[in-house]
Amino acid sequence: MSTQKIVVxxxxxxxxxxxxxxxxxxxxxQVEITVFCEEPRAAYDRVQLTSFFAGKSAIDLSVVPDRFxxxxxxxxxxxxxxxxxxxxxxxxxxxxxxxVPYDKLVLATGSYPFVPPIPGHNRRGCYVYRSxxxxxxIRAAAKKSRIGTVIGGGLLGLEAAxxxxxxxxxxxxxxxxxxxxxVQLDEAGGKLLQRKIEALGVTVHTSxxxxxxxxxxxxxxxxVFADGGALETDLIVYSAGIRPHDALARAAKIxxxxxxxxxxxxxxxxxxxxxxxxxxxxxxxGRIFGLVAPGYQMAEIAARHVAGDESxxxxxxxxxxxxxxxxxxxxxxxxxxxxxxxxxxxxxxxPVQGIYKKLVVxxxxxxxxxxxxxxDAAEYNGLLQMxxxxxxxxxxxxxxxxPVREGGAAKGLGVDMLPANALICSCNSVSKGAxxxxxxxxxxxxxxxxxxxxxxxxxxxxxxxxxxxxDAELRKQGVEVKNHLCEHFPWSRQELFHLVRVxxxxxxxxxxxxxxxxxxxxxxxxxxxxxxxxxxNEYVLKPKHAPLQDTNDxxxxxxxxxxTYSIVPRVPGGEITPEKLIVLGAVAKKYRLYTKITxxxxxxxxxxxxxxxxxIWRELVDAGFESGHAYGKALRTVKSCxxxxxxRYGVQDSVGMAIQLENRYRGLRSxxxxxxxxxxxxxxxxxxxxxxxGIIATEKGWNLYVCGNGxxxxxxxxxxxTGIDDATxxxxxxxxxxxxxxxxxxxxxxxxxxxxxEGGIDYVKQVVCEDSLGIGAxxxxxxxxxxxTYECEWKNAINDPESLKRFxxxxxxxxxxxxxVFVAERGQIRPAREDEKxxxxxxxTA
Amino acid sequence: MTARPNxxxxxxxxxxxxxxxxxxxxxxxxALVGGRQVAVFRVSGDQVYALANHDPFxxxxxxxxxxxxxxxxxxxxxxxxxxxxxxxxxxxxxxxxTVKLETFAVRVNNNIIEVEA
Ligand code: SRM
Ligand SMILES: Cc1cc2nc3c(=O)[nH]c(=O)nc-3n(C[C@H](O)[C@H](O)[C@H](O)COP(=O)(O)OP(=O)(O)OC[C@H]3O[C@@H](n4cnc5c(N)ncnc54)[C@H](O)[C@@H]3O)c2cc1C
Ligand code: SF4
Ligand code: FES
Numbered sequence: 022m023s024t025q026k027i028v029v030x031x032x033x034x035x036x037x038x039x040x041x042x043x044x045x046x047x048x049x050x051q052v053e054i055t056v057f058c059e060e061p062r063a064a065y066d067r068v069q070l071t072s073f074f075a076g077k078s079a080i081d082l083s084v085v086p087d088r089f090x091x092x093x094x095x096x097x098x099x100x101x102x103x104x105x106x107x108x109x110x111x112x113x114x115x116x117x118x119x120x121v122p123y124d125k126l127v128l129a130t131g132s133y134p135f136v137p138p139i140p141g142h143n144r145r146g147c148y149v150y151r152s153x154x155x156x157x158x159i160r161a162a163a164k165k166s167r168i169g170t171v172i173g174g175g176l177l178g179l180e181a182a183x184x185x186x187x188x189x190x191x192x193x194x195x196x197x198x199x200x201x202x203x204v205q206l207d208e209a210g211g212k213l214l215q216r217k218i219e220a221l222g223v224t225v226h227t228s229x230x231x232x233x234x235x236x237x238x239x240x241x242x243x244x245v246f247a248d249g250g251a252l253e254t255d256l257i258v259y260s261a262g263i264r265p266h267d268a269l270a271r272a273a274k275i276x277x278x279x280x281x282x283x284x285x286x287x288x289x290x291x292x293x294x295x296x297x298x299x300x301x302x303x304x305x306x307g308r309i310f311g312l313v314a315p316g317y318q319m320a321e322i323a324a325r326h327v328a329g330d331e332s333x334x335x336x337x338x339x340x341x342x343x344x345x346x347x348x349x350x351x352x353x354x355x356x357x358x359x360x361x362x363x364x365x366x367x368x369x370x371x372p373v374q375g376i377y378k379k380l381v382v383x384x385x386x387x388x389x390x391x392x393x394x395x396x397d398a399a400e401y402n403g404l405l406q407m408x409x410x411x412x413x414x415x416x417x418x419x420x421x422x423x424p425v426r427e428g429g430a431a432k433g434l435g436v437d438m439l440p441a442n443a444l445i446c447s448c449n450s451v452s453k454g455a456x457x458x459x460x461x462x463x464x465x466x467x468x469x470x471x472x473x474x475x476x477x478x479x480x481x482x483x484x485x486x487x488x489x490x491x492d493a494e495l496r497k498q499g500v501e502v503k504n505h506l507c508e509h510f511p512w513s514r515q516e517l518f519h520l521v522r523v524x525x526x527x528x529x530x531x532x533x534x535x536x537x538x539x540x541x542x543x544x545x546x547x548x549x550x551x552x553x554x555x556x557x558n559e560y561v562l563k564p565k566h567a568p569l570q571d572t573n574d575x576x577x578x579x580x581x582x583x584x585t586y587s588i589v590p591r592v593p594g595g596e597i598t599p600e601k602l603i604v605l606g607a608v609a610k611k612y613r614l615y616t617k618i619t620x621x622x623x624x625x626x627x628x629x630x631x632x633x634x635x636x637i638w639r640e641l642v643d644a645g646f647e648s649g650h651a652y653g654k655a656l657r658t659v660k661s662c663x664x665x666x667x668x669r670y671g672v673q674d675s676v677g678m679a680i681q682l683e684n685r686y687r688g689l690r691s692x693x694x695x696x697x698x699x700x701x702x703x704x705x706x707x708x709x710x711x712x713x714x715g716i717i718a719t720e721k722g723w724n725l726y727v728c729g730n731g732x733x734x735x736x737x738x739x740x741x742x743t744g745i746d747d748a749t750x751x752x753x754x755x756x757x758x759x760x761x762x763x764x765x766x767x768x769x770x771x772x773x774x775x776x777x778x779e780g781g782i783d784y785v786k787q788v789v790c791e792d793s794l795g796i797g798a799x800x801x802x803x804x805x806x807x808x809x810t811y812e813c814e815w816k817n818a819i820n821d822p823e824s825l826k827r828f829x830x831x832x833x834x835x836x837x838x839x840x841x842v843f844v845a846e847r848g849q850i851r852p853a854r855e856d857e858k859x860x861x862x863x864x865x866t867a
Numbered sequence: 868m869t870a871r872p873n874x875x876x877x878x879x880x881x882x883x884x885x886x887x888x889x890x891x892x893x894x895x896x897x898a899l900v901g902g903r904q905v906a907v908f909r910v911s912g913d914q915v916y917a918l919a920n921h922d923p924f925x926x927x928x929x930x931x932x933x934x935x936x937x938x939x940x941x942x943x944x945x946x947x948x949x950x951x952x953x954x955x956x957x958x959x960x961x962x963x964x965t966v967k968l969e970t971f972a973v974r975v976n977n978n979i980i981e982v983e984a
Binding site: 092540542547571572580826830831836 | 884885889890891892893894896897898899904907910911921923925926927928929932933934935936937938939940942943945947948950952962963965966
């Protein structure tokens with residue numbers, strides 16, 4: 022077969038997916054591919070566009086694998102829009118090339134933002150929100166502005182509003198409909214979302230139609246509304262819907278829809294069988310799909326069809342969505358508005374916590390048809406699966422949206438209930454069956470599944486389900502519950518802990534020789550190092566331990582994205598003298614470090630090069646600072662509130678207790694990091710119930726809470742003991758922590774540890790408070806030994822010539838790493854992005 | 868067109884970078900060799916390997932600070948930033964077949980490590 026010439030117009034997310042699908046099926050000896058794209062860069066993740074303002078760079082957003090175009094021998098013409106298609110000659114012409122021939126042509130031209138034709142719409146200072154270039158001009162304009170207004174309160178409008186907010190603008194949203202996200206949400210849901218977004222400082226104007234935009238008095242623009250009102254603003258972003266890029270097709274007399282969109286059949290062919298259309302420019306059955314997942318399906322179907330495979334057909338796509346808008350969970354699935362005849366609603370609202378949930382079920386109450394979730398969308402995946410797979414509703418459907426109260430049974434939908442064709446990853450059309458197959462074929466980690474199936478690699482929303490399926494499948498295969506640390510040790514962390522203690526093993530080498538195989542890896546080495554430290558508390562930089570440590574532990578500092586490190590001195594309880602504050606300031610100034618107050622009541626100094634770490638720490642140690650172990654799986658901070666010393670409500674000295682605890686447990690190595698908090702009264706300003714160990718003062722003594730968590734999956738702590746005195750408090754914490762250290766799994770926080778512990782909190786109470794296992798004294802003694810042998814790792818490091826040798830970038834030169842480059846932002850340094858480094862280089866050589 | 872003399876254009880040469888004992892077993896250091904950053908690893912049994920120090924995923928020059936070990940019998944180093952594994956022998960990334968680190972010839976001569984670049 023001679024080579025087929027394929028021309029693709031548009032290199033957006035969908036065009037790119039087509040290229041990957043096609044080159045995966047046909048080699049460069051079979052196809053010769055040319056791609057034209059109007060934008061100046063290859064495909065990037067438009068879905069994550071807003072993260073550009075939260076610090077992501079254009080490079081971070083790229084979705085093109087490294088060296089993709091070179092390796093697949095694809096000709097990519099960026100910055101070069103196609104301007105005409107000649108169907109007769111089967112050629113296209115671009116701004117720079119004429120008559121490029123094709124055998125098959127693929128239109129992946131996407132869409133453009135609709136700008137309502139109101140008088141004044143194209144004044145200076147009016148923008149759209151679609152590409153990285155759009156964002157760059159908005160960012161530049163925002164620097165000179167105070168107020169920013171988004172026209173359109175749909176999904177994209179709210180994304181744009183978030184971006185304006187991130188840019189520091191006083192943000193307004195103007196929506197024509199009576200509520201936000203009118204397509205996805207009903208009245209009650211839209212109103213609640215509005216309240217929540219307003220609470221975040223965005224002003225929302227609904228039912229407002231803009232009549233014209235004229236010069237303002239205080240600000241450049243004045244938007245005049247049909248109801249007589251007006252709003253003045255510095256800049257305007259339109260987000261009033263999208264329109265398919267179909268002009269090329271229209272000019273070439275390819276059939277387009279009445280209201281736009283290039284018509285396609287089930288193989289994504291247009292009215293010309295040699296021309297395909299995919300993604301947001303395509304119109305199927307009278308519908309445009311403004312989401313990336315349906316576009317990906319089209320890309321695969323078209324690629325298969327070009328390669329001669331007709332097995333897959335497009336038959337519509339699910340438009341369910343779940344997103345986090347400015348931190349507010351919003352989800353809408355299936356028939357959310359209850360349009361199906363006879364449909365019934367179940368409703369749950371909690372105005373205090375700001376939660377609204379609605380289930381739409383069939384008239385006979387047997388099937389879930391749709392749902393709306395605002396404020397808490399944890400059930401989204403389960404509900405979506407139930408609706409898509411027509412899984413019969415449980416006896417009490419309301420249980421699925423009612424909060425679980427203490428003692429209540431956990432709800433949710435076991436993955437085992439799902440049929441094999443259940444769609445798990447909608448971004449990449451991966452079914453449960455495909456994931457199970459990949460597990461059978463040897464994938465044993467989420468990472469491997471991601472590579473093998475692409476599940477979880479786009480928005481990431483399906484990752485928890487992917488993990489559940491993986492675990493369930495592994496359990497079925499019998500690989501299961503063994504919980505092996507990694508391929509080198511057929512033991513769980515808990516078992517290894519016992520082997521180390523009982524066998525008196527002091528090094529990784531001994532443990533490996535006795536109980537493992539191979540040479541170890543980045544999973545088992547740090548885990549064993551932590552066990553050794555928990556058992557014997559030896560200085561972690563001793564040569565025999567150092568190579569085991571993750572770089573953070575090895576250099577006693579957290580590595581940042583550019584290879585520099587951060588420095589977090591311990592500030593017990595968050596209490597710090599003015600003198601010490603001045604030292605931190607002086608050191609930061611001297612070494613030109615970026616300073617930030619952390620979420621843990623201390624100060625982080627960023628941007629230290631590896632060779633500077635000992636110099637900086639020498640000054641800090643001399644001024645009386647100690648390591649804050651921000652790098653270790655160890656105690657981080659004990660957060661305190663100001664307590665009875667100053668606060669008119671405080672009933673005990675929470676700061677004093679926080680300092681006492683932080684000094685007791687500093688440096689303690691554990692399966693994962695540990696955080697504590699002490700509040701002086703029930704107002705709980707130290708957020709102790711979100712910590713691994715939380716303490717709240719009462720008039721009758723301390724209340725002790727355990728196993729709280731913020732972070733990825735917040736969990737409220739459980740009450741372990743009430744009204745106890747100082748000595749009992751310390752005793753219980755000693756026992757609790759040691760018990761966790763002995764039995765916890767690698768990288769398992771106390772919250773997940775408890776959730777997986779048979780018997781739950783009652784069991785912990787028995788072990789810790791009632792000493793049911795009779796190991797209380799032993800646990801306390803173990804802890805006391807660790808407390809007595811504590812040493813500041815940084816103090817040791819700077820006094821040990823052997824360890825100091827490690828703190829340099831080159832083994833054979835004193836030069837610093839020239840790839841570390843900073844630029845100024847808000848009066849401090851930050852790492853330069855790759856594009857900024859490029860300009861720097863160019864300027865240096867110019 | 869003028870004919871070019873037939874010389875080796877690579878201009879590669881051996882550079883002594885440090886003593887074997889300057890690298891703890893099962894760890895790495897970064898060496899500056901002819902202006903290039905080379906991560907040199909020593910594994911137990913005193914075998915040495917040399918790879919590019921540039922981590923293609925994070926774009927930071929930090930490969931020498933990764934944890935050294937083996938996966939399914941292949942000696943690897945894990946990137947300290949995002950933890951991808953690279954074969955010490957070939958530079959191949961195990962998680963992504965399209966990514967490979969450059970490798971350098973390396974030898975131990977009288978207890979001194981030499982790298983060719
Ligand atoms: C610096 C800081 C952010 C800030 O600027 O405020 C921070 C920075 C990092 N956090 Fe954090 N976290 C910081 C407070 C928090 C808090 C708030 C708190 O402690 O009160 C939380 C939620 C509370 C909790 O842990 O329950 C938090 C939850 C996380 C998590 C999620 C843990 C979880 O169990 O869900 C991670 C990821 C992990 O540990 O695996 C994480 C991981 C990280 C890492 C280590 C990510 C990394 O590997 O590079 C960041 C290292 C920064 C550095 O180099 O120092 N950070 N992180 C805060 C340091 C506090 C300190 O003084 O030590
Ligand atoms: C801020 C924002 C947030 C979003 N969030 C989500 C989300 O959470 N979930 C979701 O599923 N979707 C989301 N989307 C939608 C998603 O990004 C799109 O569905 C997807 O990008 C469509 O891909 P595409 O390749 O069809 O079109 P595009 O990404 O628009 O790519 C088309 C490309 O073709 C180029 N082009 C057009 N005409 C020509 C021509 N004549 N010659 C050459 N090149 C041409 C364009 O310049 C463009 O680069 C979001 C979109 C935005 C803007
Ligand atoms: S890990 Fe923590 S500090 Fe780092 S970006 Fe995430 S939330 Fe912020
Ligand atoms: S659903 Fe988005 S990555 Fe799987």
